[in-house]
Amino acid sequence: MKYHFLMLFLTEGWRFFDNNGWKFKGNWKAFEKISWPEKKTYKQSMYAENAGDELEISFNGTGISINGNWVKDGGKLMFL
Secondary structure, eight states, X not given: OOOOOTTOOOOOOOOGGGOSSEEEXXXXXXXXXXXXXXXXXXXXXXXXXSTTOEEEEOOOSSOOOOXXXXXXXXXXXXXX
16 A cells, blocks of 8 residues: 655655754764765764663654664654
8 A cells, every 4th residue: 555645745854963953862973974975974873772762853843764783683663
């Protein structure tokens, strides 16, 4: 079954490292990679390994799209 959302569009975008609207609680770390061919280190994403670590996102709107990696034992996503 396909769902269509007519007349809906993205009005804002954030990156973890822009620090807009993100609240990290606990021991979050940056995952770093080395670019090619420049061989410069850059932060690719953020991760946490401990129970109780949290990320809170505040936004104005009616919906949100979250992109990222999924891992089998990666914790929970809760919407309030």
